[in-house]
Each structure stands twice: as C-alpha cells, then as structure tokens.
Amino acid sequence: MTKKVAVITGSHKGLGYAIARQLAQKEDIQVIITSRNLQDGISAQQRLANEGLQADVHALDVTSETSVKEFITWLQESYNRVDILVNNAGVNPTMQPQESSLLTVDMDTMLATFNTNVLAVARITQALIPLMQVNNYGRIVNVSTEMASLNSMGSDYYPLAPSYRLSKVGLNGLTAIFAKELQGTNILINAYSPGWMKTDMGGSDAPFTADEGAETAVYLATLPDGGSQGGFFAEMRKFGGAIALPW
Ligand SMILES: NC(=O)c1ccc[n+]([C@@H]2O[C@H](COP(=O)([O-])OP(=O)(O)OC[C@H]3O[C@@H](n4cnc5c(N)ncnc54)[C@H](OP(=O)(O)O)[C@@H]3O)[C@@H](O)[C@H]2O)c1
Structure with a gap:
C-alpha cells in the first residue's frame, strides 16, 4: 500500500501535535512532523512512538525560504509525494x-504576525501544490479562527487582537483564492476554526482540548473526492x- 504523505507545520506541540497524532492513527497515512527546532520534532516523534505510533520528522521554519527549500528537497528525495x-x-x-486596539497596534508586530x-x-x-498536482490529489487545511469572520468584527472581544485577527482574515482570503485556482482539480483547500483550546497559545481557561480541536482538521484532511473546496468551517x-x- 502506498501511504498518503501528510505534512503538518508546527506539529511538535499544541494543536499541530494533536492533528499529527490523530492522522498517525490511520494506517494509510504517513505523518511528517515538522518543527522549526528539530529537537522539538524529535521529542514529539518519540512521544508518538511511546504510544506505538510512527511518524517521520524534519525541521521546517515556514518563514524561512531556505528552510522551506531544504524541506522540499528532503521530501522529494524521501517520499517524492505529498x-x-x-x-x-x-x-x-x-x-x-x-493588541487591545487597532488605534494603538504596533506595525512591526502586525507585520511579523x-x-x-x-x-x-x-x-x-x-x-x-506542484507535488500534489503530479497525482492530482491534495487536501490542504488552513487553521484559522472564527474571530476572523468579517461578521465578528463588531464583537466585543477583549483584547480586540487586530494583528492576529486581520492575519487570519488574510489566511481566509488566501484559502478562497487558492480554491479558485484549484477549481476542477482533486486538490481541495479549506480553512477551519478549531475553537478555543488549552494550548500554550490558548491558555488553561480554554474549554476545548487540542485533541477536540484536531477533529475538524482530520475531517478536512481526509475529505473524499468531490468534497468541499474553499470552505470555512466551524469546530465540528x-x-x-x-x-x-x-x-
Ligand atoms: N489555541 C487556540 O485557542 C486557537 C484558537 C484558534 C486558532 N488557533 C490556531 O491554531 C494553530 C496552532 O495553535 P496552538 O494553539 O497549537 O498554539 P501553540 O501551542 O503556540 O503552537 C503554535 C505552533 O506554531 C509553531 N510555529 C510558530 N512559528 C513558526 C514558524 N515560523 N515555523 C514553524 N512553526 C512555527 C510553533 O513552534 P515553536 O514552538 O517553535 O514556536 C508551535 O509548534 C495556530 O495557527 C493558531 O492560530 C488556536
């Protein structure tokens, strides 16, 4: 059986790790854990191994052109597919x-976000995407937030979180444009909101676990042919x- 190869960015902890773990439980999926610090990824790989789950691991800093190029070269040499x-x-x-107000937000922080x-x-x-096009198969899941819905911009969130929310509005737009360009192919791209989760980012007061937040990602990562293209989903x-x- 040729396994499907799944790349999860930032997957040594939090939601990314939960998604990697749930995908690694599927027999037909080969998970690649990626982390900007390789040692973090190796520790996560070990935690999965302790549960009897297998995953490969590679360094990947998504903000670094060099790191992305090195990762793609390794992926092609090791698996020649994604x-x-x-x-x-x-x-x-x-x-x-x-970050409590768009009137005071710092532009360098916004840019970095x-x-x-x-x-x-x-x-x-x-x-x-070019590697997916070889087999005309791909499932791309973008982790967004319901706080980026334009309908929610008048809500009384505190802090208002302009850098974070506007960046996720950008991510949603990117999802929609990629979907337009991938229309008619079997490469499906969707965004979703995982809900407020207990992670380093979400803090301990959050109502959901990362495992719960991961469920919708797994659903979108394993959509059947003809499934949703360019959607924005709530946490299932x-x-x-x-x-x-x-x-
Ligand atoms: N937690 C929530 O309540 C919540 C709600 C809605 C959406 N989300 C979204 O869910 C996703 C995961 O968040 P989380 O809650 O799991 O937060 P987290 O525990 O802080 O994890 C964030 C992950 O992103 C990685 N990362 C950051 N910059 C990176 C880079 N340049 N290259 C590679 N990896 C990088 C981090 O790696 P390092 O450890 O190296 O920094 C870490 O693995 C995020 O997109 C977040 O916006 C979270």
Whole structure:
C-alpha cells in the first residue's frame, strides 16, 4: 500500500501535535512532523512512538525560504509525494497591551504576525501544490479562527487582537483564492476554526482540548473526492457536524 504523505507545520506541540497524532492513527497515512527546532520534532516523534505510533520528522521554519527549500528537497528525495498539508503553525501576539486596539497596534508586530500566519502559508502551499498536482490529489487545511469572520468584527472581544485577527482574515482570503485556482482539480483547500483550546497559545481557561480541536482538521484532511473546496468551517465538536462559517 502506498501511504498518503501528510505534512503538518508546527506539529511538535499544541494543536499541530494533536492533528499529527490523530492522522498517525490511520494506517494509510504517513505523518511528517515538522518543527522549526528539530529537537522539538524529535521529542514529539518519540512521544508518538511511546504510544506505538510512527511518524517521520524534519525541521521546517515556514518563514524561512531556505528552510522551506531544504524541506522540499528532503521530501522529494524521501517520499517524492505529498498528499496532505495542514497549515497549523501560527503566532498570536494578542496578550501584548497594544493588541487591545487597532488605534494603538504596533506595525512591526502586525507585520511579523502576517509574515507567519499569511505569507508563510502562501510560501509552503505554493511549494507543495506542484507535488500534489503530479497525482492530482491534495487536501490542504488552513487553521484559522472564527474571530476572523468579517461578521465578528463588531464583537466585543477583549483584547480586540487586530494583528492576529486581520492575519487570519488574510489566511481566509488566501484559502478562497487558492480554491479558485484549484477549481476542477482533486486538490481541495479549506480553512477551519478549531475553537478555543488549552494550548500554550490558548491558555488553561480554554474549554476545548487540542485533541477536540484536531477533529475538524482530520475531517478536512481526509475529505473524499468531490468534497468541499474553499470552505470555512466551524469546530465540528461544538456543532456536532461540519458547519460553514460566514467569511
Ligand atoms: N489555541 C487556540 O485557542 C486557537 C484558537 C484558534 C486558532 N488557533 C490556531 O491554531 C494553530 C496552532 O495553535 P496552538 O494553539 O497549537 O498554539 P501553540 O501551542 O503556540 O503552537 C503554535 C505552533 O506554531 C509553531 N510555529 C510558530 N512559528 C513558526 C514558524 N515560523 N515555523 C514553524 N512553526 C512555527 C510553533 O513552534 P515553536 O514552538 O517553535 O514556536 C508551535 O509548534 C495556530 O495557527 C493558531 O492560530 C488556536
């Protein structure tokens, strides 16, 4: 059996690790854990091995052109294919004081947030789509947030988190444009909101675990042929099924 190869960015901890773990439980999927610090990825690989789960591991800093190029070269030499890409790696400066208002937000912080949450996703997705096109098969999952829905911009979130939310608006737009360009192919790209989760980013007050947040990613990463193209989904656990969110 030729296994499907799944790349998950930022998957040594948090939501990325939970997605890697759930995909590694599927017999027909070969998971590649990626982390910008290789040792972090190796530790995650070991944690999976302790549960009897197998995964490969490679360094990948999605904001670095050089790192992405090295990763693609290794992937081609080792597997010569990729079937699933989960764009999970992200940063969130929301707890910085200036993130309570778009009137005070610091432009360098906003730029750095866009660099990781939008440009880096464009970079790795651009780099991997040609490998998916070889087999006309791909499932791309972009991890967004319901706080990026334009419908939610009038909500009383505190802090208002302008850098984070606007970067995820950019990620949603990127999802829609890639979907337009991939229309008619069997490469499906979708975004979803995992819900507020107990991770280093989400903090301990969050109502969901990373494992719960991972379920919708796994659903989108394993969509059947003819499945959703260019959708924005809510966390399935919360709503009991795949529910579309307003952009
Ligand atoms: N937690 C929530 O409540 C929540 C809600 C909605 C959406 N999300 C989204 O879910 C995703 C995962 O978040 P999380 O909660 O699991 O947060 P997390 O525990 O802070 O994990 C973030 C991951 O992204 C990685 N990362 C950051 N910059 C990177 C880079 N340049 N290259 C490669 N990896 C990089 C981090 O690696 P390092 O350890 O090296 O920094 C880490 O593995 C993010 O996209 C986030 O926006 C989270």
